[in-house]
Amino acid sequence: MAQSKSKWVQFSAFATVPLVLVLGNSMLVPVLPDMAKHMKLSELQSSLVITLFSVSAGLFIPFIGYLSDRMRRKAVIVPALALYGAAGIMAGMAAVWDSYPLLIAMRSVQGLAAAGTSPIAMALVGDMYKDGEESEALGLIEASNGAGKVISPIIGSLLGLWSWYAPFFAFPFFCAGSLIAVIFLIKEPKQKEKPLPFKKYIVEIKAIYAKNLAWLLTAYAAGALGLFILFGVLFYLSDMLEKPPYSIDGVAKGGLLAIPLLGLVLTAYTTGRLIKNKKKLMRKLMLIGLSVIVLSLSAAAIWHSNLIALISFVTISSIGTGLLLPCLNTMITGCAERAFRGTITSFYSSLRFLGVAAGPPLFSFIAGKSVTMLFIILVILSAASLWLVFRFIHPGAQTTNSG
Template identity: 60%
Template sequence: MDTNEEANKGSIWVYIAIATIPLVLVLGNSMLVPILPDMQEKMGISRFQSSLVITLFSISAGLIIPVSGYLSDRFTRKAVIIPSLIVYGAAGVLAVFAAVWNSYPILITARAIQGLGAAGTAPIAMALVGDLYKGGQASKALGLIEASNGTGKVVSPIIGSLLALITWYAPFFAFPIFCVLSLLAVIFLIKEPPREQKADPLRIYLGQIRDILRQKGRWLIPAFFAGSITLFILFGVLFYLSQILEEEPYRIEGVRKGFVLAIPLLGMVITSYTTGAKIKQNGTLMRWLMNIGLTLMTVALAFAIFLNSNLYVFIGLLTLSGIGTGLLLPCLNTLITGSVERDQRGMITSLYNSLRFIGVAFGPPLFGWLMSISHKTIFTTVSSMALLMLILVFFCIKPSGDMPEKS
């Protein structure tokens, strides 16, 4: 075994360094969710315009992620992650100035550039985990990535709310700081194993990806869309909650609102980490957990159509949906990451993450539009989508026994 690989497997600091990458990424959206109503008021923009602060970030990331995936296969994972964190942090500085200048055009431009940087962070970290770890260690590390992603979602509304006590745009100052910390962790703590060979030239490489999708597309493509729809629902619900909590009859604002937003996400994060630690390469267990998770999401979101007058019950249902998400995503991550050889792993995981970002991108604006119709319309729509994903996953994704490991 390579010395670098041995060092990575034996160090808790490597886990921490890997976990900072998705943490930085998720802060890019979730930390801004609590301040969107304030942004609308202070900048004189509409609800739709404020949702674009989330959407443009996610769309630009989603479009560039496959390019980052190819580059990480062609060169190394760190050669993509490090410049991406630098771009992400630098654009964060521009976003700070845009907020201070009260310039909406500069702000959304900065957010789009941040998305370009985000494309080379967490999606490539997922491929890096597949390079560093095998078997049970890989599923545990992937569960850690999803848990770190979820932890970011839990703490970021609280951090965003706390920073907003200083001034509404204070959360923008946090991005560059977090990027610098993650950058240092990646540079000094992660020793990437040597690459035996680079990815083939682009034409041959794309042909290999096409062959993989032909061979495994029957379950890979449903897995991609299940991850996308799940993130669409999650961020849409967060946007919806952030808007309604400040209205009658709730009138919950500031840090209190941040804590309420964090409750469903806490259920997701605990479940994600536990799931990642338990599934190892057990395909039968993964299939059970994916279907149970989507069933919980479907039932909880369906009950939310009618049970929204009591805030405690409503948040409880959304937490149950979050637990379902925590059962589903680590299983999808493990299946997708382990499905291909190392030289194509960056592109396959990037296609998956690209669709996840697109799901995040369309959540806030579509939920904003659905809010103009009715609460029942929102939750009828998302519970139907969760049911459709349950049917698709049940019939198309059927791992069994111990999954083979890919090097």
């Protein structure tokens, strides 16, 4: 009983890391229009506050993943969380001082720090747990990530009622809570072996990719596509809600956007608890999840002008994503030994970040041409991912290192 309690305490500490990762970005979205007004920024300039964060994180994740393979994971996560919060305070001061260059610089630093948080926490979960416990923890991390996306627009909107720059200063408090939880509640096992020499490490990494290239690239692409679609569709839905005849904004809009994300959270958590180390079940759930995405987006292509129908189909698509992501997380995290796990999972996390960053601008551009065409393109991409998963991901496809 005590061991089970200790496990859930550590699981809860792990869950705070993706939560603050999301809050540090998504909580700012509701105040971007006010920020642009007060700082006299163009739409492009204000969007860079979000985009540069994601791009910076995506670019630095592989490098920081490599560092985490060379040292203890917490030695990366703890300073990253501290820098994340400190840069958040400076970003808030830049907003108060009306200094856009400093604001952008600090958001880039926050992105760099974010690269050492949730992606490395995933690798640490793989170090500490196996089979059912690993998938359960990773499912909780994915659910926490989704929960952050549910509450962050609402928190951002509420804080924005007080002051448009209040979310910048609120975030470091959340970050401090996660930092304390990671330091005191997560007991990282000691590294049994010394890090390999750099040349030997590169040889081994190449060997892992040589053996697993087809299914790993398929898994990386499926994860990035899932988040690209999720965030792109939510961005389109957010824009649709603000325009006539709906004109829904603020907390009410955040509540409506929370509906699809709630579907993702509940499904991801349940999937993580179910799959354990059952590779056949993982493959089946990934195929079901992608099929659900294809069918729901096909329906959205037809009925996208009806708000209730669109929210319903987006929610169903999010449920499909909730089936897909925990399976991908577990397979990718478990495919390599501890000495290489940081790098293998970091490339996956990097593509997820870039998928999130690419969604809103590409959706905005394509929707400006034709909303129907937008959903047709998404259906084609999802169907292609479904075929690739069917073709390349199957029980026995995964091997570990080159030995």
